[in-house]
Amino acid sequence: MKDLFEGIAYLFEEVLFAPFNAMRELELENWTVANTVNWLFMIIGAVAMVYWVMQLKKFNDNNEESKDVTAHSYL
Incomplete structure (x- = not known):
């Protein structure tokens, strides 16, 4: 082992x-070369956030989201 x-x-x-x-x-x-990994992660995070917000808008525009009181158990 x-x-x-x-x-x-x-x-x-x-x-x-x-x-x-x-x-x-x-x-x-x-400094910039040493922190390329940080910049790369920040760019990936920003792209992922934009994609996520666009998907939320798409589902909201299609009225696919259940907004009634029983949709979520914590409500």
Whole structure:
């Protein structure tokens, strides 16, 4: 079992986090390059929010949403 956990630790520390270790070295040189992952997540979140709001509007325009008092159990 010890080898299994050491293998998982190696996978995460040496393989999956390698890009983050490389970006850590760039942090002192260029702030924007070091925070590209944060910007990427912010862009993905903004796109997902716009998509979600458009879907809500589509269902609202088609009157597919049940708005009566018994529609939700917490009401």
